Amino acid sequence: MIRHDVVVLGAGLAGMRAAIEAKRAGVDVAVISKLHPTRSHSGAAEGGINAALGNATEDSPESHAFDTVKGSDYLGDQDAIEIMCREAPDDIYELEHMGAIFTRSADGKLAQRPFGAAGAPRTIYSADITGHVLIHVLYEQLIKYDIKVYEEFFATKLVIDEGQCAGLIAWDTQKGGLHAIEANHVILATGGVGRMYYGTTNAYACTGDGMSLAWNAGVPLKDMEFMQFHPTTLKSNGVLITEGCRGEGGYLRNKDGERFMKHDAPNAMELASRDVVSRAEWREIADGRGVDGCVLLDLTHLGWKKIKSRLPGSRELAMDYAGVDPIEQPIPVRPGAHYHMGGVDCDVWGETIVPGLWAAGEVACVSVHGANRLGGNSLMETIVFGRRAGQAAAERVHAQGDTGARIEPAALADEDRRIAGILNNSEGERPGVIREELAKTMYDKAGVYRTGDVLTECQDKVHELRERARNLRIDDHGSVFNTDLTTALELHSLLECADCLVTSAIPRTESRGAHSRLDYTVRDDDHWLKHTLNWNDGGQVRLDYRPVTITKHQPLARSY
Numbered sequence: 001m002i003r004h005d006v007v008v009l010g011a012g013l014a015g016m017r018a019a020i021e022a023k024r025a026g027v028d029v030a031v032i033s034k035l036h037p038t039r040s041h042s043g044a045a046e047g048g049i050n051a052a053l054g055n056a057t058e059d060s061p062e063s064h065a066f067d068t069v070k071g072s073d074y075l076g077d078q079d080a081i082e083i084m085c086r087e088a089p090d091d092i093y094e095l096e097h098m099g100a101i102f103t104r105s106a107d108g109k110l111a112q113r114p115f116g117a118a119g120a121p122r123t124i125y126s127a128d129i130t131g132h133v134l135i136h137v138l139y140e141q142l143i144k145y146d147i148k149v150y151e152e153f154f155a156t157k158l159v160i161d162e163g164q165c166a167g168l169i170a171w172d173t174q175k176g177g178l179h180a181i182e183a184n185h186v187i188l189a190t191g192g193v194g195r196m197y198y199g200t201t202n203a204y205a206c207t208g209d210g211m212s213l214a215w216n217a218g219v220p221l222k223d224m225e226f227m228q229f230h231p232t233t234l235k236s237n238g239v240l241i242t243e244g245c246r247g248e249g250g251y252l253r254n255k256d257g258e259r260f261m262k263h264d265a266p267n268a269m270e271l272a273s274r275d276v277v278s279r280a281e282w283r284e285i286a287d288g289r290g291v292d293g294c295v296l297l298d299l300t301h302l303g304w305k306k307i308k309s310r311l312p313g314s315r316e317l318a319m320d321y322a323g324v325d326p327i328e329q330p331i332p333v334r335p336g337a338h339y340h341m342g343g344v345d346c347d348v349w350g351e352t353i354v355p356g357l358w359a360a361g362e363v364a365c366v367s368v369h370g371a372n373r374l375g376g377n378s379l380m381e382t383i384v385f386g387r388r389a390g391q392a393a394a395e396r397v398h399a400q401g402d403t404g405a406r407i408e409p410a411a412l413a414d415e416d417r418r419i420a421g422i423l424n425n426s427e428g429e430r431p432g433v434i435r436e437e438l439a440k441t442m443y444d445k446a447g448v449y450r451t452g453d454v455l456t457e458c459q460d461k462v463h464e465l466r467e468r469a470r471n472l473r474i475d476d477h478g479s480v481f482n483t484d485l486t487t488a489l490e491l492h493s494l495l496e497c498a499d500c501l502v503t504s505a506i507p508r509t510e511s512r513g514a515h516s517r518l519d520y521t522v523r524d525d526d527h528w529l530k531h532t533l534n535w536n537d538g539g540q541v542r543l544d545y546r547p548v549t550i551t552k553h554q555p556l557a558r559s560y
């Protein structure tokens, strides 16, 4: 039996930051990850990370907080947003002291680029490979602190013992076999669920496992209906072209060369909030002013020098996957599923309603993004709330010691039977077939624009797919690096998250942030200024609601 004081599930930025903080506080901590840490999706982040340093123009944590509240379409909890914006600057300096090489301006300060819906240039960056830089910096720290990593361990179940989290059960992907891993505290940091959509910027491994683990352990998921569509993704494979391209001055044009954002956001233009820009693009394409199902991201006027120094990764992606050199030609782009605002319900320290179970990063919903996240705020969330969860869990270890919760051998045996049942089944459907049907259904029926009728069709289809997924056929019956098995396990997570998403979206009869209804086009604060909670009721989704925390900013009309 493996046992640690604190087990962090996930080795992206949130998980590594949490583990480092817990270790610094002197507790025994281990990280479990289905991927090698540096392969986590955080490494794909491009554009940057937000903090009100005020290096480019005057700025303050208060302005950062206001922009975030407005960007969230007033659904974000303002106490949590204030914490993130206040603590962000020190976290940036700490990342820098750990060795993060951020781009600097001519005066030697950390450079800050403008990002969507931000009142000042606030996004700190390392060219356009910010996530790549940060994930390596934190991995170095993990090694420096000698933190144990169980790499390529796939968590299949959280174990709750008399209401207290006792640890988890994980499948060793490299060698095969299940392990019970006990802990006084488990911090979920498993990232997002973009893969439930076809046409997503998310890595193949972003399958919502942590949300499903928590949901099945009795923790509600919050605001699941809010999936962000990023305005600039490549048509061929959904690969992201960073908002930094527009931050550096890029234009969006329709087939007539018109900068169509002037109709939707005459002041902010291309740097309006992501939900606003995605909807404008959708309209241009639907009304026949697109180019082959896309609009055009034009960087040609920026000049080769700026593109090569500030946006080299984006240029490479455009050349490799769209066959276009942005120095000479515009890049065809369209909206793609990018970031899930919803997640595991937790407080500002990451604590859930199950004692000993915490969450941080994209898996969590604190909530700092509400109905729509601002670019650059997610990386900051992983660092601020990863650190806070690590600190709080460690303090709890010091205060309480051993919680006494244990994983009984019977729990491991039950899970062993369940996994063996999937492994040995040679009849039924292939998981990949259902995964693809799900992704297409979600993109077509629960996308940028929604209506009640189509969402209900989507829900019916998701229920049908959940039913069909009870009987999956695995062709690989071996135990070593069996990706057939992990794909099947991920499919269940995707389906549960999709059910929560669509079931939450149907009754929300308003348009707010990323949830945009053609049949209810206005925001309705009287009825819907509240968080949606999704409870697991015998495997079915049960909805409940909770008020939003408002401290300073009463809801206003949102325009850019």
Ligand SMILES: Cc1cc2nc3c(=O)[nH]c(=O)nc-3n(C[C@H](O)[C@H](O)[C@H](O)COP(=O)(O)OP(=O)(O)OC[C@H]3O[C@@H](n4cnc5c(N)ncnc54)[C@H](O)[C@@H]3O)c2cc1C
Binding pocket: 009, 010, 011, 012, 013, 014, 015, 032, 033, 034, 035, 036, 037, 040, 041, 042, 043, 044, 045, 046, 047, 048, 049, 050, 130, 131, 153, 154, 155, 156, 189, 190, 191, 192, 201, 202, 203, 205, 206, 209, 210, 240, 338, 339, 360, 361, 362, 363, 375, 376, 377, 378, 379, 380, 382
């Ligand atoms: C292409 C792209 C670009 C982005 N650019 C930016 C940007 O410029 N700025 C910004 O603020 N945000 C950006 N984002 C969003 C941001 O990068 C993510 O929200 C954030 O990095 C998520 O970090 P995380 O630590 O929560 O999860 P991740 O980095 O996704 O890590 C999840 C971890 O959980 C582990 N895991 C998952 N399931 C299991 C399981 N069942 N068992 C064991 N381990 C498991 C994985 O192995 C992994 O280590 C971008 C996102 C994408 C997709």
